[in-house]
Amino acid sequence: MSHTTTAEQVHHAVTTILTARLPVAARGLAERLEQRLGANGLGFDSVTIVEVLLECEQHFDMPFPSSLFDAGPLTIGRLVEHATAGIVARTQP
């Protein structure tokens, strides 16, 4: 599996997790990688952001630790990047 394919699949899975928590009219926002999860983005509150992280952990079977917050407000792109890197690392011999 190429990195590009993996990233696309991860993006799709992350988008599915996010859109389940968004009103129908706002679901298109979850496609954009630069979109923030919280204020000035998807508008999730702190509780929803943590629920998203835990659901991603379960879906991708890898930790989504609090260090993800270190680089500033969490974006969709950072979730996709983190999961993709984890999957690629797992599949490398």
Added chain:
Amino acid sequence: MSTANPFVASDDEHWFAPAPRWWSGVLGGFDRVAVAWIGRAPGARIVAIDRLGRRMHAAGLVPPTPEATRALFPDIGPTEAARIARDAAALRFKNRAAIALLQRRGLDALAQLADPPAPAVARLDMIRGGAVLIAFHLGAQFGVGATLHALGRRTMTVRNMPVGDGHERARALRQAVDELRGGSLVIAAVDGPGGASTGPMTCLGRRIVLRRGPFVLARLARVPILPVVARWTPAGRITIELGDPLASAMNGTPADIEQQLANAAGRWFAHQLTTHPDDLWPYTLANLLDTPRAAATTT
């Protein structure tokens, strides 16, 4: 609606207005003197600070008024209302000294005042693995963490002091889930401002909300959630009391489960206020009085 009242739901980031500089200076001066003075006889000095609070109240310099306490407890007489008001004023002074001690000398300094009773210790010993301990702004609230520290329990405290914006709150919640899964006790105030709110509930005839985060934590980490209160003893030491684990039917939607837990917490809060009105913070009183009255038919 935007409000700094934690008992009122708010749909945006809301925070305290910054205190005037002169008031911050007064508090800073009090803190310095209190911490230096408490020194090596902390219990006796806390008793003296209690007396100072009562004198300041008698001089009409600090809230609350007996009328304010009667507005929350309409069934009490004027003598009892005056006593609760004096206790609340004294409590504020003692807690200010405790916060100063914590901030300037660290948790060990406050922990030397901890005097946990055997039943509370036994109940804590029965907790295997992680648990969420929820606290309200009652009694010697900062004594909860100090007491657990004195007992050598691994704890994480969230919301003891204001937790910044949504980003920081999300980070704190995420860390708390890990701590709970690792077997720590997480202490969380459910009546601090900022953050997501529960649905409304009735407490002492008022319509209030609590912070949703601690109830979410218990659900996500699948750990018990227990109410806890720390209070000052007449000797100026800190004791704690743990309530029974809050119960929910554990069926229904996640929001249903959280609301059931929150409602149970609200009932425990009302019980504490009516059985220990001397634990009432002037801050908590003012916030409760600034909530809408519940409809006459609700309980």
